[in-house]
Ligand SMILES: [Zn+2]
């Protein structure tokens with residue numbers, strides 16, 4: 071008989087999982103306690119992941135609406151000829167002062183498409199963290215993941231930003247090819 075360190079109950083040895091590193095060759099806690107503990111840890115982890123994903127989607131949505139508002143405000147302001155004149159002067163001055171940024175922007179523009187992502191390495195890393203570094207199609211971890219466009223870039227109006235990207239392994243990316251398949255887990259209550 072062994073005494074469980076968690077529930078303090080005395081139980082036969084068979085009620086404890088085998089363990090190579092303890093003197094008794096058994097886990098210190100009984101099978102029932104171990105099961106409860108693992109279950110709780112699993113639930114906590116799942117809730118944490120769901121909360122993280124929700125927070126991430128919310129930040130994305132907020133940024134998107136902020137960008138949309140800014141675009142709308144600019145469009146309204148541009149109706150004023152004086153504003154347009156100031157804007158042109160400002161842009162000309164900015165280009166004069168930032169030739170290297172202009173060159174980079176031009177190069178980006180030329181290579182726009184699958185060779186030049188509109189997302190940053192940080193955004194891609196955050197996406198991998200969010201989905202636990204696994205292929206969203208086959209759920210494999212520990213493989214090299216590729217950024218796949220949910221809506222293929224070849225489709226009209228497809229976004230080349232992070233909100234249109236999902237991590238896939240090489241084989242899954244190849245299988246998906248030019249189809250629109252969203253493997254990202256759906257979250258209820260996410261503002262869009
Ligand atoms: Zn126990």
Ligand SMILES: [Zn+2]
Pocket residue numbers: 205206207208209210238239240241242243
């Ligand atoms: Zn895969």
